[in-house]
Amino acid sequence: MTFTPASTRRTAIRIASAAAIGAAAAAAALPAAAATAPVKTISMRDDFFVRAANDATITLKKGTIVRFANRGVENHNATVAIGPVKFRSGKILPGGVYRKQVTKTGKYIVVCTIHPGMQVNLRVIK
Template sequence: MNRISLARGRPWPAALIAVGGMLLPAACGWGQDTMSSPAARSAPRANAPAGAMPGMRMHGGSGSGAAPAAAPVAANSVSIKGFAFAPASVSVKAGTTVTWTNKDEEPHTVVANGGAFHSAALTPGGVFRYRFTKPGSYPYVCSIHPFMRGTVVVTP
């Protein structure tokens, strides 16, 4: 067994690491991969969206954190799956109700940037509906995961 000598010459098992006054077993993964240092854990990954939490699996989206660039899809339902809104941009006529359904394993919200609408946290299987009465563009995010973005375009 590897041993680390500390003050007073006492050997300690290398399986225990002192961090900020706490002992952490090496089985937790510290020192065993490229993400072991605090700097590496806080550095953004090349394939992670802006604002993504370290260690979070990403299943969808552009990865850039930018507003969706795709043309709006004529649809009145949006799925929330893989930490993304799909389709990311929808187009509806004024008076249409849009329905968001959380098909993910994590809670999400649907929050308009301008405050026009705001859902409660949608647990898996949860549904949020909003009726759009005025033409315009309504960008929105998940307030829990702000890298998740979408837009509803309302036409007359």
């Protein structure tokens, strides 16, 4: 299949439009109050949650939107094993992101149920 320069241009415009629509849909999915909320990205690799070596617990302010970003090549998930609010991401594909706004203070132990030992501890403070 060959592309003329004109069809290549159209394709590029379509892709840009789809990206804009996707971003708008993602923004609409979050509550209005979340628009100004702080965001903390926690990367997931094969097979661990990325955190500073000397930081056993990641401390977050209540209201923070946590982005669990799968930067590995395997599927992962973020599931609260122990915590004041239970949430489970479901399968996060490589390159995928799961967002969760933490609205209750306390200690959360978040695991990936696919990989035993894959865990991150969160402390949510006022």
